Amino acid sequence: MAIHVVKRCPGASVAKQGLENDPVSARIEAIRQQLGDELLILGHHYQQDNVIRYADLRGDSFLLARQATENHRAKYILFLGVMFMAETADIVTSPGQAVLLPAPQAGCMMANMATGRQVRECWEVIESNFHQQFIPVTYVNSSAEIKAFCGEKGGLTCTSSSCEKAFRWVMEQGKKVFFLPDQNLGRNTGVKVGIGLDAMAVWDRSKQQLTGCIDPSLILWDGYCPIHEQFTVSHIQQLRQEYPDIQLIVHPECPHATVTEANASGSTEMIIQHLQASSPGSRWGIGTEINLVKRLAREHSDKEILSLDERIGPCPDMMKITPEDILWCLESLLQGEIRNQISVRSEVAGWARIALRRMLDAGC
Ligand code: SF4
Incomplete structure (x- = not known):
């Protein structure tokens, strides 16, 4: 999968971007030069342009965590993303590396829909009703605590592109999946592996009970991404009416009906690669976060790339990091202080690492 490497060209990047004044x-550029290889800045694709321009590497959450793991020279890893991404980076990096999140208030609305206490309550119900039939699988877009829960209960993590493999890993053991926190990704993947919609149950947090099938083959937590949840079948139909030749790709965090109606669905990296490989003159409708869609449209000016609905997004959590936050963190490092470091408690990190390790071992 592609990682976009932005080379640090001494003195060139600021000038090229017209930001010399x-x-x-x-100041950010000057500190980056001063810290050299001790500093690695990782940027998620959903960041705004005025923030992602400082990233040494761009990618989705898991690819960035993997880059953090592989870069042993960096003493400081500045994560331009949200809390669960910085937590994952902290879990997989070595003790001598510090992971910093310039705006620690940048959470994730979907990850916040599953707390450790809520999930343990649900698990008690699952265990008492379906004794040892289920294994928990969590999307990496979840807190360290939820990853740790999965590690402790024999489960694993997955990404949007490896979710199907994770489901099969569970099913090959003769077990069933309890998936969290994103019901859309879980439902879309369940259908892919042959589970009917009528064989799924959903944990309703407000009622604290399972709804749907009484003898389910798949249990879904009722979380969702408030951005992707808004892309609908009617967005797709409207674009098709206006542009009969358009191809539509949506993220699997979109509702099942939307994914079914689109030409294809896939992770952020898959969408990027698909557009890179497409022919000049082709026309695309994309159902994912708007900062990324607009950037792709600019980077592929030989193609027409449209959002399913420009009024949806951007992700408010991703918007919380500003250049001033980055500068504040970097200035602090020069003064010998590490500010906004994300440190996952060791017992949580230990189990979460096991869940992440199982994902890699399962080839996910
Ligand atoms: S786009 Fe959705 S899943 Fe991603 S950080 Fe924002 S709320 Fe969370």
Whole structure:
């Protein structure tokens, strides 16, 4: 999968971006040069342009965590993303590396829909009704605590592109999947592996009970991404009416009906690769976060790339990091202080690491 490497060209990046007169940008660049290889800045694709321009590497959450693991020289890893991504990076990096999140208030609305206490309550119900039939699988877009829960209960993590493999890993053991926190990704994957919609149950957090099938083959937590949840079948139909030749790709965090109606669905990296490989002159409708869609449209000006609905997004959590936050963190490092470091408690990190390790061992 592609990682976009932005080379640090001494003195060039600021000038190229027309930011030479921007004091914040100039100062960030100066500190980056000063810290050299001790600093690695990782940026998620959903970040705004005025933030992602500082990233050494761009990618989705798991690819960035993997980059953090492989980069042993970096003493400081500045994560331009949200809390669960920084937590994952902290879990997989070595003790001598510090992971910093410039805006620690940048959570994730979907990850926040599953707390450790809520999930343990649900698990008690699952265990008492379906004794040892289920194994928990969590999307990496979840807190360290939820990853740890999965590790402790014999489960694993997965990404949007490896979710199907994770489901099969569970099914090959003769067990069933309890998937969290994103019901859309879980439902879309369940259908892919042959589970009918009528064989699924959903844990309703507000009622604290299972709804749907009484003898389910798949149990879904009722979380969702409030951005992707908004892309509908009617968005697709409207675009098709306007542009009969358009191809539509949506993220699997979109509702099942939307995914079924689209031409294809796939992870952020898959969408990027698909557009890179497409022919000049082709026309695309994309159902994912708007900062990424607009950037792709600019980077592929030989193609027409449209959002399913430009009024949806951007992700408010991803928008919380500003260049001023980045500068504040970097200035602190020069003064010998590590600010906004994300440290996952060791007992949580231990179990979460096991869940992440199982994902890699399962080839996910
Ligand atoms: S886009 Fe959705 S899943 Fe991603 S950080 Fe925002 S709320 Fe969370």
